[in-house]
Amino acid sequence: MIGTLLDRFRGLKSFPRGIHPPHRKKLSEPRPIELFIPKGPLQVPMVQHLGAGCTPIVKPKQEVQYGEKIGDVEAFVSAPIHASVAGTTGAGIVAVLPSGRRVPAITLTPAAEGALPVGFLEQFLDRNWDGVEPTSFSPEAVVQGMRDQGIVGMGGATFPTHVKLKRDPNRPVDTVVLNGCECEPYLTADHRLMLESPEAIVVGLYLAMHAVGAKRAIIAIENNKPDAIEAMRRAALGRPGFEVAVCATSYPMGGERQLVWAVLGRTVPSAPKGLPLDVGVVMINCATAHCIARAVVRGMPLTHRVVTVTGRGVARPGNYLVPTGTLFSELIDHCGGLTDEVLKVVAGGPMMGPTVPHLNVPVVKGTSGITCMVDAETAHWVETPCIRCGKCVDNCPLHLSPTKIAHAVKFRDYAMANQYDMMACCECGCCAYVCPANIPLAQYIKAGKNQQRLMAAQNKK
Amino acid sequence: MSDAEIPPLPEATPAAKPVPESRSEFLVTSAPHLAAGVSTRRVMFEVVLAMVPLFVFAVYMHHARAVVLTAATLAGCLLTEVLANAIRGRSQASLSDGSAVVTGVILAFSLPPSLPPYMAFIGGVVAIALAKAVFGGLGQNLFNPAMVGRAFLMVCFPAAMVTWAVPVPLQEIGVDATTMATPLYAAARNEAIPAMSDLFVGTVGGSLGETSALLALIGGLYLVMRRIADWRQPLGVLAAVAIFAAIAHRVNPAEYEGPLFHLSSGALMFGAFFIATDYVGAPITPRGRLIFGFGVGVLVMVIRVFGAYPEGVMFAILIMNALTPLIERWTTPVPFGGHVAAA
Numbered sequence: 001m002i003g004t005l006l007d008r009f010r011g012l013k014s015f016p017r018g019i020h021p022p023h024r025k026k027l028s029e030p031r032p033i034e035l036f037i038p039k040g041p042l043q044v045p046m047v048q049h050l051g052a053g054c055t056p057i058v059k060p061k062q063e064v065q066y067g068e069k070i071g072d073v074e075a076f077v078s079a080p081i082h083a084s085v086a087g088t089t090g091a092g093i094v095a096v097l098p099s100g101r102r103v104p105a106i107t108l109t110p111a112a113e114g115a116l117p118v119g120f121l122e123q124f125l126d127r128n129w130d131g132v133e134p135t136s137f138s139p140e141a142v143v144q145g146m147r148d149q150g151i152v153g154m155g156g157a158t159f160p161t162h163v164k165l166k167r168d169p170n171r172p173v174d175t176v177v178l179n180g181c182e183c184e185p186y187l188t189a190d191h192r193l194m195l196e197s198p199e200a201i202v203v204g205l206y207l208a209m210h211a212v213g214a215k216r217a218i219i220a221i222e223n224n225k226p227d228a229i230e231a232m233r234r235a236a237l238g239r240p241g242f243e244v245a246v247c248a249t250s251y252p253m254g255g256e257r258q259l260v261w262a263v264l265g266r267t268v269p270s271a272p273k274g275l276p277l278d279v280g281v282v283m284i285n286c287a288t289a290h291c292i293a294r295a296v297v298r299g300m301p302l303t304h305r306v307v308t309v310t311g312r313g314v315a316r317p318g319n320y321l322v323p324t325g326t327l328f329s330e331l332i333d334h335c336g337g338l339t340d341e342v343l344k345v346v347a348g349g350p351m352m353g354p355t356v357p358h359l360n361v362p363v364v365k366g367t368s369g370i371t372c373m374v375d376a377e378t379a380h381w382v383e384t385p386c387i388r389c390g391k392c393v394d395n396c397p398l399h400l401s402p403t404k405i406a407h408a409v410k411f412r413d414y415a416m417a418n419q420y421d422m423m424a425c426c427e428c429g430c431c432a433y434v435c436p437a438n439i440p441l442a443q444y445i446k447a448g449k450n451q452q453r454l455m456a457a458q459n460k461k
Numbered sequence: 462m463s464d465a466e467i468p469p470l471p472e473a474t475p476a477a478k479p480v481p482e483s484r485s486e487f488l489v490t491s492a493p494h495l496a497a498g499v500s501t502r503r504v505m506f507e508v509v510l511a512m513v514p515l516f517v518f519a520v521y522m523h524h525a526r527a528v529v530l531t532a533a534t535l536a537g538c539l540l541t542e543v544l545a546n547a548i549r550g551r552s553q554a555s556l557s558d559g560s561a562v563v564t565g566v567i568l569a570f571s572l573p574p575s576l577p578p579y580m581a582f583i584g585g586v587v588a589i590a591l592a593k594a595v596f597g598g599l600g601q602n603l604f605n606p607a608m609v610g611r612a613f614l615m616v617c618f619p620a621a622m623v624t625w626a627v628p629v630p631l632q633e634i635g636v637d638a639t640t641m642a643t644p645l646y647a648a649a650r651n652e653a654i655p656a657m658s659d660l661f662v663g664t665v666g667g668s669l670g671e672t673s674a675l676l677a678l679i680g681g682l683y684l685v686m687r688r689i690a691d692w693r694q695p696l697g698v699l700a701a702v703a704i705f706a707a708i709a710h711r712v713n714p715a716e717y718e719g720p721l722f723h724l725s726s727g728a729l730m731f732g733a734f735f736i737a738t739d740y741v742g743a744p745i746t747p748r749g750r751l752i753f754g755f756g757v758g759v760l761v762m763v764i765r766v767f768g769a770y771p772e773g774v775m776f777a778i779l780i781m782n783a784l785t786p787l788i789e790r791w792t793t794p795v796p797f798g799g800h801v802a803a804a
Contacts, residue, residue, distance in 0.1 A: 019497070021495050021497075022495070185495065257797060257798060261797075267797065267798055268798055269798045269799055269802070270796050270797070270798035270799050270800065270801050270802070271798075271801070272801070273801075273802045274798055274799075274802075342487065343487065343488050344487050344488045344489075344490065344494060345487050346492070346494055350492070350493060350494040350495045351492060351493045351494075351495060352492050352493070353492055353494075354491070354492060355487060355488065355489045355490055355491075355492075355494070356487065356489075357485035357486065357487060357489050358485060358486045358487070359486070371494075373494060377495075378494045378495070379493065379494060379495055379496030379498075380496075381490070381496075384500075384501055384554075384558070384599075385598065385599045385600040385601070386600045387501055387504075387560075387599060387600045387740045387741060388600055388740045388741050388743075388745050389504070389740040389745075390691070390740065390743075390744070390745035390746065390747070390750070393745050393746055393747065393794070394691075394747060397797070398796055398797045398798070399794040399795065399796050399797045400794075400796055401745065401746070401793055401794070403745060404745075404793075418801070420793070421796045421800055421801045422801075423801045424796045424798065424800075424801050427492075429492055429493030429495075432493050432496065433493055433495060433496050433497055434496075434497050434499075435496070436499050436500050436501045436503070436504050437500075437501050437600075438496070438500065438501075440491070442491075442492070442493060443490075443491040443492075446491055447491075
């Protein structure tokens with residue numbers, strides 16, 4: 001509370017509670033985005049989004065062009081998959097997603113020559129968007145373009161963007177918030193994109209505004225990225241309704257409930273039902289906005305994304321433009337390989353990212369980073385008794401009582417856990433971060449939520 | 462749904478657990494992978510650190526007695542912890558978490574300096590055995606162990622517990638007696654009370670380590686700034702005492718001392734910052750902690766003004782400990798965005 005007031009006094013957007021983990025962004029922050037073209041076969045999963053999985057529409061041993069659609073499905077909540085390189089398809093396999101989920105995938109061997117169009121990186125980071133008038137596209141065309149080019153939320157949730165941005169007359173949207181907070185430690189992919197291609201992000205944001213009929217756009221960036229704030233300010237100059245909100249560097253600033261409150265003062269109803277849409281807000285990640293511009297204006301599919309490879313466990317950290325389906329192993333090899341001390345490989349950042357058991361895992365649309373952590377930079381969850389210090393309650397950005405929920409889950413009393421609103425948890429991990437007793441609180445709560453979902457599904461049968 | 466029907470947890474324990482080598486090259490754990498690194502032991506160490514000035518002052522005031530008494534309670538606490546762990550078949554890991562040390566020091570500070578060391582030792586034994594171990598050890602106790610130990614001694618050795626030795630520095634400046642009344646006892650009997658400056662600095666008769674409101678305030682503010690102790694309990698205690706004392710003083714200035722006297726005397730400042738802020742016995746909710754502190758303050762004043770005892774910090778803490786589960790239930794925060802909507 002006092003911290004929030006101080007932030008307000010300094011002119012920063014902020015939210016009460018939350019934590020301040022070490023940033024550790026310096027490892028990869030200064031390194032410009034570099035294109036990576038894999039040599040070996042890619043595993044392109046048919047499920048890279050929330051919703052119905054795609055069916056392959058190519059045969060094995062078929063030549064495919066870059067950007068050709070290779071998987072699609074009729075369902076509304078889904079997104080098609082495109083060939084991320086030109087090459088030859090292989091047999092259908094089962095790939096392990098970074099989340100651990102096993103899904104059908106197509107192997108794709110890149111062509112030796114011309115796997116990607118000439119000048120792909122320059123085209124991807126193209127800063128010349130002059131003369132592009134987003135209002136010349138109809139909202140329907142914008143949404144259709146997103147659906148056709150397979151755009152999903154690239155902050156990690158991978159919810160199909162055309163579903164999120166479809167106009168609903170019953171739930172009008174007045175503001176689109178661009179999430180450029182990147183509050184996860186280590187990750188710098190969004191930061192680099194805002195520095196190197198801010199104009200495309202602004203055009204994408206404008207298209208999103210236009211699609212939902214919002215009059216206002218707020219670009220939210222944490223104050224630890226002054227160069228990105230400056231770049232986005234310049235890119236948004238002269239666009240009516242655009243503003244840049246400088247946010248305090250506080251985790252989880254990029255959480256939708258925290259950010260909507262910080263920049264607009266509106267309270268999004270609790271999960272799992274509540275959405276920013278309930279308070280007239282849509283939030284999109286800056287990488288998503290970048291893709292929207294490329295998809296709608298230039299007809300480019302979502303085949304690549306910027307991935308931060310970082311941590312003390314990898315030889316050459318950096319930010320790479322990577323085709324989806326690229327195996328972690330190949331990308332890490334390109335980065336000089338893992339050091340001997342590596343302990344964990346995290347898909348995403350260290351606060352919310354899942355660990356992968358091995359590197360035979362493909363980069364997908366929601367993979368914002370690969371954090372290779374050595375023993376010294378990770379936490380060790382040696383659980384000791386709860387001393388009821390209340391720090392988890394003090395720091396929970398959703399005002400829950402994590403220790404109560406975790407203990408209920410530990411004793412499998414899910415009714416009790418629900419009494420303490422377990423399902424409202426956003427899994428940000430602040431509770432486990434601050435716990436002096438080293439109790440993996442967030443991990444218990446996540447296990448409880450999974451169990452609750454399983455039981456709910458069983459009850460339906 | 463009976464227990465048998467509940468399927469097992471998706472992950473047996475969410476804690477770090479390496480997957481067998483054949484399947485996994487890396488450690489597989491659930492996020493987060495970072496922690497602040499402030500351990501229970503660190504917290505307890507900081508609390509002890511904040512009490513060092515008070516201990517130095519106690520040695521200045523009571524010389525060897527301060528060392529002997531503190532050693533006696535610490536021995537009682539630590540030996541009982543070892544014994545309890547052995548009986549319960551637990552490892553002796555809890556010795557190193559520092560919680561028994563904190564209990565021992567707080568108990569020693571709350572005792573009369575002239576108390577025979579064997580009584581202090583018994584206090585330490587009772588504090589750990591009856592208030593902590595029987596409830597299941599660290600984090601499980603309902604009542605503050607040090608205060609339970611002190612209450613036990615009050616019942617068993619009532620005379621020794623209200624005999625206050627004259628501090629050595631006062632003897633040196635010519636107080637010709639072996640025992641004296643504490644400022645609170647004097648005030649209760651409408652006798653002369655020491656100067657406010659002496660009271661605040663702590664050069665008066667009283668418990669071993671609680672007389673210096675100044676040093677308790679300094680140590681307490683250190684804990685609050687380090688975010689080891691919450692500011693809500695001390696604020697609640699001090700506010701309640703100040704308000705209550707101001708009203709009582711206004712009603713009858715001849716009978717009741719003012720807020721400054723009450724804030725500086727007895728165990729109040731020490732209690733507000735070091736005893737009321739004890740994690741285990743206080744609510745985990747922020748609002749609950751403020752209510753807890755306020756309740757302690759009100760009860761202290763009720764006992765001081767209307768009770769038979771001149772001081773009431775110990776009883777106030779124990780009573781509020783008993784109310785903690787109820788306060789916690791009343792003050793559980795509503796989730797940001799409201800309670801989860803029914804499915």
